[in-house]
Amino acid sequence: MATKKEAAVNEQEQSAAGVPAQDAASAEAERIIAQARAEADKIVADAKAQAEAAVAEAETASPSRAQDPGDELVPIQLFKDGERYKDDVFVAVNGERVLIKRGERVMVKRKFADVLEQSIQQDTATASMMDRQSAEYEAQAKAMNI
Secondary structure, three states, X not given: OOOHHHHHHHHHHHHHOOOOHHHHHHHHHHXXXXXXXXXXXXHHHHHHHHHHHHHHHHHHHOOOHHXXXXXXXXXXXXXXXXXXXXOOEEEEEOOEEEEEOEOOEEEEEHHHHHHHHHHHHHHHHHHHXXXXXXXXXXXXXXXXXX
16 A cells, blocks of 8 residues: 555656646546446346346246136125124135135135135035935835834
């Protein structure tokens, strides 16, 4: 590191050579700034290229969640009465949860509506089987005079 005395001597030498010290410092500063800008532009260009490559890879690797048919919003309205069917309905699909309000038309993702539809179908099938089994039991009991 140059001392004040050496800096003064260098300044006097540059002045004596016909190049003012201030002009030399300005030229050096401009050169450093230009070099920094060029490096910054290269860094930005490299980052953009990496980001575009990552996006392209992500798009080809797996379909977007937005394109998943289960994420499409559909309207539903759940039955509500003042007794058994008065509370909101909790539905979970693959760790994603939703609480659906009864008695109002609401928009939910198709996957939740599908789960509710399957539940209704299963309840209907269970009720039908119970009716069949009860009728069969009654028929057998009647045949045995029980």
